[in-house]
Amino acid sequence: MTALDGLPPMSVEPGAELREFAAELRTLFLGLDAPAADALAARCTPGPQACADYLAAVRIPPWEFVEALLDALPDVPDRPDVRERLRRSRLAALRVAPPIGWAVRQIEGQLHAAEREVQEADEEAEQAERELAHARPAPAAPDAPDASGTPAGGTDLAQRAALLAGQARERSARAAARRDLMRRQLVLVEGQQGTTAAPPGPTGAAAAESGGGDPLPKILLVDDRPENLVVLEALLGPHGHHLVCATSGPDALRALMEPDDYAAILLDVQMPGMDGYETAAHIRSRARTRDIPIVFVTAIGSGPDHARHAYAAGAADFIPKPVDPWTVRAKVASFVELHRERRTGR
Numbered sequence: 001m002t003a004l005d006g007l008p009p010m011s012v013e014p015g016a017e018l019r020e021f022a023a024e025l026r027t028l029f030l031g032l033d034a035p036a037a038d039a040l041a042a043r044c045t046p047g048p049q050a051c052a053d054y055l056a057a058v059r060i061p062p063w064e065f066v067e068a069l070l071d072a073l074p075d076v077p078d079r080p081d082v083r084e085r086l087r088r089s090r091l092a093a094l095r096v097a098p099p100i101g102w103a104v105r106q107i108e109g110q111l112h113a114a115e116r117e118v119q120e121a122d123e124e125a126e127q128a129e130r131e132l133a134h135a136r137p138a139p140a141a142p143d144a145p146d147a148s149g150t151p152a153g154g155t156d157l158a159q160r161a162a163l164l165a166g167q168a169r170e171r172s173a174r175a176a177a178r179r180d181l182m183r184r185q186l187v188l189v190e191g192q193q194g195t196t197a198a199p200p201g202p203t204g205a206a207a208a209e210s211g212g213g214d215p216l217p218k219i220l221l222v223d224d225r226p227e228n229l230v231v232l233e234a235l236l237g238p239h240g241h242h243l244v245c246a247t248s249g250p251d252a253l254r255a256l257m258e259p260d261d262y263a264a265i266l267l268d269v270q271m272p273g274m275d276g277y278e279t280a281a282h283i284r285s286r287a288r289t290r291d292i293p294i295v296f297v298t299a300i301g302s303g304p305d306h307a308r309h310a311y312a313a314g315a316a317d318f319i320p321k322p323v324d325p326w327t328v329r330a331k332v333a334s335f336v337e338l339h340r341e342r343r344t345g346r
Contacts (some may be wrong), residue, residue, distance in 0.1 A: 009056065018093040022057035024086060028069055029055055036072045043068060060093050060101065062190055063108065103189045103326035110317075111182035113307060117175035125168035132161035174311070181317065181334060188330040216242040217263035217339045219332060222252040222279065223297070224271040232266060235325050236332055249274030253282055262292045263339035264332060266319070269298040269310075277313045284314045293335050295319060 029037060041051035044065065054061035066086055094101040219241050221232050229245050237243060242261075246252040249271060256262070265283065269276035276296055283289045293316035310318045317331055 015093075015096050017089070017096050018060065019057045021060070021086070021089040021093045022055060024089060025061070025066070025069065026055045028073060031073055032069075040065075040068055040072055059190070060090065060097060060104065062104075062186055063087075063090065066090065100189060100326045103324050103330060104186065106320070106324060106327050107182055107185050107189060107330070110307070111179060111186065114175045114179035114182060118172050118179060121168045121172035121175060125165045125172065128161045128165035128168060132158055132165060178311075178317070181338075184334045184337065185330045188333050189326055215261055216240060217336050217343075218242045218244055218261050219336075220244050220246065220252060220255055220262055220265040220267075220292075222246045222249070222265065222271075222276075223268040224248055225268075228268065228297075231323065232328070235323075235328050239329065239333075241332065241336070248272075249276070249279035249282070252279055256283065256286070256289050256292075261339075262289075264293045264295055264316075264335035266295050266297050266328075266332070267315075269296050280314045293317065293338075295331060295335070297321060297323065 029040075032040065041048040044050040044054075050059065050061075051065075053059040054065060070083060070086075091105075094105050097104075219236065221229055221236075221243055222245075223229050223232070224247050226247065229247070233243055233245070244255050246255050250273075252265070252267070256265075267276045267279060271279075274282075276298070280294050280296075283292065283294060294314055296310045296313075296315045296318040298310070298318060299321035307318065316335075319328060319331060
């Protein structure tokens with residue numbers, strides 16, 4: 001039996017926007033041949049059942065699924081009107097979806113920003129490398145060679161081009177790491193659609209240890225307002241995370257005197273005295289804590305300028321206030337996953 005044979009009936013529960021979007025996808029999917037349909041279903045996460053859910057209006061698929069479906073159809077990849085119509089239809093479904101829809105849109109926005117930064121940085125690096133190739137010394141004898149016989153102006157230009165290329169490649173690598181992180185977070189969020197479940201992992205307040213007796217990774221929560229800490233504890237505490245709270249930058253630095261097993265730091269930006277940026281600088285300056293991922297929790301904004309400021313200050317991620325429960329849980333779960341993978345050498 002192929003994926004085309006096993007399509008379930010359309011769900012009657014979701015709103016009109018999701019049913020309309022799923023109906024469009026279903027029509028396109030039925031245009032595939034059986035091998036292409038099976039291949040597309042096999043690529044879905046966590047498995048082929050997810051494809052059936054997408055086409056039955058049970059779950060909203062990630063945009064990658066839509067792109068893969070369009071790419072698998074003859075002639076459609078060259079139809080921008082189809083792609084744009086599906087993009088608008090999917091956004092309409094997300095806007096009226098349960099609260100998880102906001103988390104998906106929020107993380108997708110960060111993912112697309114990271115993808116654009118990778119592309120821009122790669123283009124800058126390629127331009128700098130072209131400039132470097134043209135900055136070679138001319139064969140004619142220079143009027144004022146340096147000690148090595150290379151024209152001083154050419155040397156300066158070559159050094160500048162090499163520096164710019166290196167900086168662009170570093171920026172591309174950092175953005176690629178954020179892109180991979182956001183993809184991981186999207187999988188965690190999308191896997192919760194239609195449920196009230198948290199991302200996978202140890203659960204229950206009594207789960208003081210994970211498999212094999214290893215201690216649970218710790219999450220440091222830093223906010224000068226106790227009510228904000230209460231919210232974060234309520235969101236994360238029931239899901240087995242070992243939470244440590246601090247109400248100021250200095251308190252956070254004292255908590256990190258024993259930095260072992262911290263998977264992430266959720267750090268408020270606007271705090272009296274030592275604010276989040278200064279606290280992050282101190283954390284980054286210490287050899288034992290500089291590699292702990294910092295997630296800024298901020299009410300300042302979530303636009304590109306604020307994001308760049310956060311990343312420039314050493315943040316691995318950021319969460320806008322008021323915090324979205326699904327977003328917070330997915331982001332923390334992604335850092336816990338990465339921490340466990342590093343700890344086990346996977």
